[in-house]
Amino acid sequence: MRILIIEDDREAAAYLSRALQESGHGPDHAADGEAGLHMARNARYDVLIVDRMLPKLDGLSVLKALRADGNETPALILSALGQVDDRVEGLRSGGDDYLAKPYAFTELLARIEVLARRRRPEDAETVVRVGDLELDRLAHSVKRGGTNILLQPREYRLLEYLMRNAGKVVTRTMLLEEVWDYHFDPQTNVIDVHISRLRSKIDRDFGEPLLQTVRGAGYMLRNPMPA
Amino acid sequence: MQRLRTILSITAVRLSIVYTLVFGFVAVVIVLYMTGATANLLRRQIRESINIEMVQLDRIYAQSGINGLIRQLERRAAAPGANLYVIAAPTGSIIAGNVDEIETEVLGRIGWTFRPFEYSRFSADGQSRHAAVARVSELPNGMRILVGRDLGEPEKFRSLVARALILSIGAMLLVGLLTWVLVGRRALKRVELVSQSTNRILSGERHVRLPVTGSGDEFDRLSSGLNSMLDRIGLLDEGLRQVSDNIAHDLKTPLTRLRNKADAAMIASGANQQQALQEIIADTDQIIRTFNALLMISRVESGSSAAELSSEDFSAIILDVAELYEPVAEEEGFVFETSIEPGLKVRGNRELLAQAVSNLADNAIKYGRSDNNLARISFTLGREGEHAVLSIADAGPGIPAQDRQKVTERFARLEQSRSRPGNGLGLSLVAAVAQLHSGMLEFADNEPGLKAILRIPLEKKIRGAGE
Numbered sequence: 001m002r003i004l005i006i007e008d009d010r011e012a013a014a015y016l017s018r019a020l021q022e023s024g025h026g027p028d029h030a031a032d033g034e035a036g037l038h039m040a041r042n043a044r045y046d047v048l049i050v051d052r053m054l055p056k057l058d059g060l061s062v063l064k065a066l067r068a069d070g071n072e073t074p075a076l077i078l079s080a081l082g083q084v085d086d087r088v089e090g091l092r093s094g095g096d097d098y099l100a101k102p103y104a105f106t107e108l109l110a111r112i113e114v115l116a117r118r119r120r121p122e123d124a125e126t127v128v129r130v131g132d133l134e135l136d137r138l139a140h141s142v143k144r145g146g147t148n149i150l151l152q153p154r155e156y157r158l159l160e161y162l163m164r165n166a167g168k169v170v171t172r173t174m175l176l177e178e179v180w181d182y183h184f185d186p187q188t189n190v191i192d193v194h195i196s197r198l199r200s201k202i203d204r205d206f207g208e209p210l211l212q213t214v215r216g217a218g219y220m221l222r223n224p225m226p227a
Numbered sequence: 228m229q230r231l232r233t234i235l236s237i238t239a240v241r242l243s244i245v246y247t248l249v250f251g252f253v254a255v256v257i258v259l260y261m262t263g264a265t266a267n268l269l270r271r272q273i274r275e276s277i278n279i280e281m282v283q284l285d286r287i288y289a290q291s292g293i294n295g296l297i298r299q300l301e302r303r304a305a306a307p308g309a310n311l312y313v314i315a316a317p318t319g320s321i322i323a324g325n326v327d328e329i330e331t332e333v334l335g336r337i338g339w340t341f342r343p344f345e346y347s348r349f350s351a352d353g354q355s356r357h358a359a360v361a362r363v364s365e366l367p368n369g370m371r372i373l374v375g376r377d378l379g380e381p382e383k384f385r386s387l388v389a390r391a392l393i394l395s396i397g398a399m400l401l402v403g404l405l406t407w408v409l410v411g412r413r414a415l416k417r418v419e420l421v422s423q424s425t426n427r428i429l430s431g432e433r434h435v436r437l438p439v440t441g442s443g444d445e446f447d448r449l450s451s452g453l454n455s456m457l458d459r460i461g462l463l464d465e466g467l468r469q470v471s472d473n474i475a476h477d478l479k480t481p482l483t484r485l486r487n488k489a490d491a492a493m494i495a496s497g498a499n500q501q502q503a504l505q506e507i508i509a510d511t512d513q514i515i516r517t518f519n520a521l522l523m524i525s526r527v528e529s530g531s532s533a534a535e536l537s538s539e540d541f542s543a544i545i546l547d548v549a550e551l552y553e554p555v556a557e558e559e560g561f562v563f564e565t566s567i568e569p570g571l572k573v574r575g576n577r578e579l580l581a582q583a584v585s586n587l588a589d590n591a592i593k594y595g596r597s598d599n600n601l602a603r604i605s606f607t608l609g610r611e612g613e614h615a616v617l618s619i620a621d622a623g624p625g626i627p628a629q630d631r632q633k634v635t636e637r638f639a640r641l642e643q644s645r646s647r648p649g650n651g652l653g654l655s656l657v658a659a660v661a662q663l664h665s666g667m668l669e670f671a672d673n674e675p676g677l678k679a680i681l682r683i684p685l686e687k688k689i690r691g692a693g694e
Contacts, residue, residue: 085535102515104508154550180551184582185516187589187653193554216505 001046003027006036033057047112052079063094074115106217110169130166131223162221171218247403258392273376280374297323311375417446473638485510520652527659541573541615549606552588564605571615572686583660586653587619587679595621614682622676631670
């Protein structure tokens with residue numbers, strides 16, 4: 001993926017560029033808001049990573065300007081301000097996701113990979129399949145290998161999110177944000193237990209497990225034998 | 228010059244100058260008015276007495292003719308301090324009286340001459356000129372009579388008044404000056420004392436207080452007001468210092484641990500090193516979480532999120548959190564019960580309320596267990612008067628009554644909880660969120676166990692909104 005990092009902290013930007021390169025992406029870097037806006041306007045990127053506080057033109061203004069141009073490149077806002085109202089303001093200005101500093105790189109990576117495919121047309125498909133697991137959005141039903149699986153509403157939303165992002169790492173924080181709409185960290189491992197319940201319903205009685213735990217990062221729903 | 232400017236800048240001095248000016252002006256007006264009134268009165272008296280005398284003289288002339296009149300006039304004129312009397316020929320030459328010389332036009336005009344005119348009279352001290360007013364009337368034979376009054380007395384009166392005026396204004400200026408010096412200097416001295424104390428406080432002597440004389444005047448009231456403010460600031464300062472001490476202490480432990488692990492990771496290799504690095508990251512995350520929690524608490528406490536309050540379904544928020552925690556609680560071997568009255572609306576922030584309730588649920592799972600009792604957690608939400616009341620009860624060891632106040636302080640951790648993971652900030656945040664919502668957090672005995680009770684005011688129904 002081509003990624004534009006607009007970040008004035010050179011050390012942080014260098015670290016981020018290297019880590020993204022190692023993960024197989026192609027990062028560009030702009031050190032201030034004006035340069036960032038210029039680059040975003042003149043090249044196609046899959047994802048923008050925009051720091052909120054920037055010299056010359058702040059991150060939110062960069063996004064507003066791009067959105068006013070009709071540029072809909074998905075954008076992740078990075079900010080030292082992590083409170084709810086800051087997040088809301090960030091998303092209102094055209095950001096697609098918001099990550100508070102300091103963050104774990106695995107978290108950032110998971111988020112940009114999910115962001116990059118967020119606007120793809122297959123999102124609109126009514127039936128999503130991963131291996132022999134099948135989720136019907138219209139009927140709100142889940143089947144694996146033809147067997148109906150009964151899920152609680154929250155389990156359904158959890159599975160839908162995982163399936164929509166199949167093959168990608170999804171962190172606990174992302175699940176809390178997307179499925180529960182919470183932006184805080186519970187002290188207890190609440191998500192793990194929900195995942196293990198879901199796992200017992202979709203994986204236990206069927207051969208190959210689809211729902212994997214990615215150590216140090218989160219979870220991934222994956223077809224073990226891609227066609 | 229500089230000193231004069233300093234003195235003039237004192238309120239008391241400015242006030243005494245203004246008072247002196249105003250009183251001086253009023254005094255001058257009063258004195259002028261009184262002089263005017265008195266002079267008028269005197270003039271009227273003079274006129275009346277002259278009129279009466281004229282009538283008497285007319286009558287004498289009618290009874291005893293010109294000779295009788297002259298005799299009578301001579302007699303009156305001889306009396307000491309008497310009026311002016313003149314009998315003159317139609318030509319204007321003086322025939323009899325106590326006047327030696329007079330302006331001729333006075334005698335030439337029949338009637339009053341109010342304009343003071345000059346004349347000279349026979350007297351022991353030789354001839355001296357005086358001012359007088361007079362009335363002239365004509366006898367049937369063409370001769371004229373003049374009766375007048377010397378103005379020496381009114382003149383004397385006027386100078387008396389002038390002297391009184393000068394004296395009183397002088398006295399007033401003197402008193403004003405004295406007040407100025409005394410009050411102004413006193414005020415200056417008090418202000419000086421206050422600013423000395425302030426400077427000492429500023430230079431670090433925190434225990435110093437502003438002087439209070441005990442007279443109860445405005446300076447005293449101001450000083451004691453400022454003193455209680457200083458006391459309050461001192462108290463807050465103390466609390467703040469305690470918090471930062473606690474932060475330093477609470478962060479030193481994990482940072483030391485972090486450093487030790489980094490040391491160990493440096494000499495480790497392969498999988499062991501991976502493992503050590505992962506632990507380091509986990510520890511760092513924990514420290515970051517502590518900082519975030521601290522920031523969040525102070526932000527909530529300062530009320531800056533208050534603007535974000537909106538109408539929220541408290542019942543739905545509680546239901547969501549209960550549903551989030553139910554699997555964990557059951558996994559941990561708790562019996563998990565909920566009894567939630569639906570549709571309780573509050574003015575609030577969903578995210579903050581959810582986080583507060585989730586902190587209480589975390590605590591129940593962490594501490595709500597004891598060896599003797601069935602592990603049980605219950606969420607109960609109901610309506611009590613104007614409040615939505617959520618109670619989260621467990622059957623653990625509970626919190627001793629004397630510690631219930633303390634547990635909401637930052638970093639407060641009770642002895643039995645020190646060994647468990649946690650940062651001692653969870654309940655501080657719950658208390659702060661309760662306060663932001665004008666509600667409160669309290670603890671009760673669940674017999675056995677702890678009952679954490681969160682009261683949030685129900686949203687007032689807007690009239691006409693309907694149901």
